[in-house]
Amino acid sequence: xxxxxxxxxxxxxxEGENLTxxxxxxxxxxxxxxxxxxxxxxxxxxxxxxxxxxxxxxxxLTFQFGDARKDSSLHxxxxxxxxxxxxxxxxxxxxxxxxxxxxxxxxxxxx
Amino acid sequence: xxxxxxxxxxxxxxxxxxxxLSCSPISGHRSVSWYQQTxxxxxxxxxxxxxxxxxxxxxxxxxxxxxQFSNSxxxxxxxxxxxxxxxxxxxxxxxxxxxxxxxxxxxTRLLVL
Numbered sequence: 001x002x003x004x005x006x007x008x009x010x011x012x013x014x015e016g017e018n019l020t021x022x023x024x025x026x027x028x029x030x031x032x033x034x035x036x037x038x039x040x041x042x043x044x045x046x047x048x049x050x051x052x053x054x055x056x057x058x059x060x061l062t063f064q065f066g067d068a069r070k071d072s073s074l075h076x077x078x079x080x081x082x083x084x085x086x087x088x089x090x091x092x093x094x095x096x097x098x099x100x101x102x103x104x105x106x107x108x109x110x111x
Numbered sequence: 112x113x114x115x116x117x118x119x120x121x122x123x124x125x126x127x128x129x130x131x132l133s134c135s136p137i138s139g140h141r142s143v144s145w146y147q148q149t150x151x152x153x154x155x156x157x158x159x160x161x162x163x164x165x166x167x168x169x170x171x172x173x174x175x176x177x178x179q180f181s182n183s184x185x186x187x188x189x190x191x192x193x194x195x196x197x198x199x200x201x202x203x204x205x206x207x208x209x210x211x212x213x214x215x216x217x218x219t220r221l222l223v224l
Contacts, residue, residue, distance in 0.1 A: 042115070042201050042215025043154070088154065097211070098144065098167050103153035 003027050004091055004102035012108045013079055021074045021105045023089035030092055032065055032072045033099060037086040079109045113138065115204050115216035123222045129190040132219045136183050136204030142166070143185040144213060145177060148199040160185055161207050189221075197223045 007022045023032070031050040035043035047056050049065035049072060056063045060083075062075040076083055086106050090099035116135045124130050136143050144167075145157040156169040160179035177187045183204075189196055199220050203213040 041217050042203070044215070045212050048212075090154075096167075098156050098159060099213075100156075101146075101154035 003100050004089055006087075006089060006102035006105050008105060009103070010106050012110070015080055015109055015111050016078050017109075019076050019079055019107070021076075021087050021107070022071070023073070023102055024071045025091060026070065027091070027093065028069050030069070030094065032069075033090045033092070034063055034072070034074055035088040035090065037088060037104070038084075043086075043088055076107075079107075081109045081111050083107060084109050115202060115214050117200075117202055117216040117219050119219060120217065121220045121222075123224065124192050125224050126192055126194060128192050129188065130192060130221060132187045132189075132200055132202075132221075134185045134187070134202035134204075134216060136185070136202075137214055139206070140204035140214075141183055141207035142205045143179060143183065144203045144205075145185070145187050146201045146203065147171070148201055148218070149197075154201070157187070192223045194223050197221060 003025050005024045013019055031048055033048045034046045036046055037043040047063045049063055052067045052069045054065045060077045064073045086104045088101055088104045090101045092099050118133045134143055142161045144159040146154050148154045157171050157175055158165055158177050159167040163179045174190045179185045199218045201215050201218045203215045205211050205213045
């Protein structure tokens with residue numbers, strides 16, 4: 001059972017375009033994390049959101065946690081080739097510190 | 112501070128063989144978690160070790176096992192390999208307290224023929 005559904009699975013865009021990646025679940029999470037994984041590397045944590053409705057910004061990346069803490073989105077403004085990678089969301093629930101990962105969104109930004 | 116290292120980076124085995132993967136955590140980190148990553152299933156949690164004890168376990172068969180040494184280095188073993196075990200195996204280390212950041216290694220790419 002995949003608790004976290006990410007969409008879209010694949011995204012191929014041109015440099016300068018905006019995009020949004022979604023992470024949805026029927027379960028409530030105490031916090032939600034976003035990672036980026038580049039080819040040949042392990043995932044790197046970008047952000048953790050913990051409060052329903054929370055919005056966090058990291059340069060051109062904006063992360064939002066849904067009010068009900070069941071969903072999240074990642075918006076990238078003016079995408080650059082360096083943003084290319086696999087974006088993973090991961091949810092933490094209850095007292096567990098072991099995240100449950102979505103399958104990821106593979107993003108390619110063409111120059 | 113050096114990051115998480117994993118050896119070997121690439122491995123080719125045949126069905127029925129066994130394999131041992133190694134992970135060296137960031138200095139001072141006492142928790143090591145292992146994950147299997149495949150295109151179809153994504154990142155799935157295998158197990159977590161803390162101070163040489165398995166603290167959490169995912170839903171994988173008993174062919175998958177691990178251990179942690181007193182210096183926090185960890186090994187993962189897969190016995191009687193199956194084709195479906197082909198995957199990227201990632202380890203992640205953390206200090207060991209709850210809700211803190213996990214730092215992933217680059218992974219070991221295992222191909223089972």
